[in-house]
Amino acid sequence: MAGPYDDKAAIAEGVRAGAHRELIGGLWDEIGRLQLDFLLTQGLLPTNHVLDIGCGSLRAGVRLVRYLDSGHYFGTDLNESLLQAGYEIEIAREGLQDKLPRTNLVTDGEFDFSWCAVSFDVAIAQSVFTHLPLNDLRVCPETSCGITELS
Numbered sequence: 001m002a003g004p005y006d007d008k009a010a011i012a013e014g015v016r017a018g019a020h021r022e023l024i025g026g027l028w029d030e031i032g033r034l035q036l037d038f039l040l041t042q043g044l045l046p047t048n049h050v051l052d053i054g055c056g057s058l059r060a061g062v063r064l065v066r067y068l069d070s071g072h073y074f075g076t077d078l079n080e081s082l083l084q085a086g087y088e089i090e091i092a093r094e095g096l097q098d099k100l101p102r103t104n105l106v107t108d109g110e111f112d113f114s115w116c117a118v119s120f121d122v123a124i125a126q127s128v129f130t131h132l133p134l135n136d137l138r139v140c141p142e143t144s145c146g147i148t149e150l151s
């Protein structure tokens with residue numbers, strides 16, 4: 001069974017129509033803030049390296065890039081078009097492109113973190129697993145990126 005984000009052409013069409021915020025669930029400010037606030041209550045520091053799995057168009061990413069040290073935010077997503085909108089529209093609008101190397105945004109739907117060059121302090125996956133078909137959940141391994149809980 002396919003998930004709602006598996007039709008990449010349809011998602012890309014929606015992004016071209018300017019609907020990237022709606023496509024990842026809307027509530028842009030509310031859910032973006034909620035994610036940053038949650039991580040801050042868990043002890044997130046600007047020096048931490050963060051992996052945002054299924055980051056979409058950077059609803060949390062915009063806030064995390066602003067908060068974290070330059071280059072410390074990484075995001076993956078099944079849909080390159082959503083990453084593109086996040087970088088070229090949302091990150092650009094906030095003037096944050098200098099803090100986020102484009103290579104930190106990785107198109108991946110297999111939970112393959114072998115590209116990781118850093119050891120992450122924290123990972124977040126907001127509203128991702130709730131949208132995955134059962135078979136995709138099965139392929140999500142425990143990550144080998146050295147993710148540890150914040151103390």
Ligand SMILES: C[S@@+](CC[C@H](N)C(=O)[O-])C[C@H]1O[C@@H](n2cnc3c(N)ncnc32)[C@H](O)[C@@H]1O
Pocket residue numbers: 003005023024025031053054055056057058059060076077078079082108109110111125126127128131132136
């Ligand atoms: C509801 S959106 C949430 C996006 C983001 N976490 C946020 O809070 O704005 C779900 C996201 O998960 C992505 N996604 C779905 N299946 C995925 C997979 N197998 N691997 C990575 N991302 C996936 C979708 O493309 C979509 O961007």
